[in-house]
Amino acid sequence: xxxxxxxxxxxxxxxxxxxxxxxxxxxxxxxxxxxxxxxxxxxxxxxxxxxxxxxxxxxxxxxxxxxxxxxxxxxxxxxxxxxxxxxxxxxxxxxxxxxxxxxxxxxxxxxxxxxxxxxxxxxxxxxxxxxxxxxxxxxxxxxxxxxxxxxxxxxxxxxxxxxxxxx
Numbered sequence: 398x399x400x401x402x403x404x405x406x407x408x409x410x411x412x413x414x415x416x417x418x419x420x421x422x423x424x425x426x427x428x429x430x431x432x433x434x435x436x437x438x439x440x441x442x443x444x445x446x447x448x449x450x451x452x453x454x455x456x457x458x459x460x461x462x463x464x465x466x467x468x469x470x471x472x473x474x475x476x477x478x479x480x481x482x483x484x485x486x487x488x489x490x491x492x493x494x495x496x497x498x499x500x501x502x503x504x505x506x507x508x509x510x511x512x513x514x515x516x517x518x519x520x521x522x523x524x525x526x527x528x529x530x531x532x533x534x535x536x537x538x539x540x541x542x543x544x545x546x547x548x549x550x551x552x553x554x555x556x557x558x559x560x561x562x563x564x
Contacts, residue, residue, distance in 0.1 A: 423507040443501035454543040460484045480510045
């Protein structure tokens with residue numbers, strides 16, 4: 398998948414402002430700054446992920462917003478499932494110290510999700526709006542994932558603290 402989603406025109410005027418806002422959020426999170434002389438972009442998501450406690454959870458919450466908006470636009474369960482998997486991979490691998498930070502610079506989950514959203518909106522006849530119970534279960538799952546992402550660094554800090562203070 399390319400690093401930046403191609404711009405598509407959606408015929409339904411109700412989608413345009415939301416889609417523009419979601420594209421802007423995706424760019425902010427994944428590609429706000431382009432490294433001079435390259436096509437590589439860096440966004441706030443990997444930078445926020447550097448925060449030791451809660452950084453990855455904050456990135457998850459911002460990515461979660463894109464998925465909620467996609468659900469409200471009527472994206473199918475299958476597409477929402479792929480979007481969720483992108484965010485889960487980004488969040489879980491991103492929580493691994495050092496390796497996760499490098500991974501965050503390469504994996505552009507929000508850009509991938511915008512591409513999935515735009516592809517889904519290009520053929521609305523194939524979309525079957527996700528029901529409220531699906532969205533609630535999805536929200537609860539991502540909330541639990543956010544708790545895990547906060548707990549991992551806290552546990553690691555405690556273990557390291559005990560190792561260094563017991564010596």
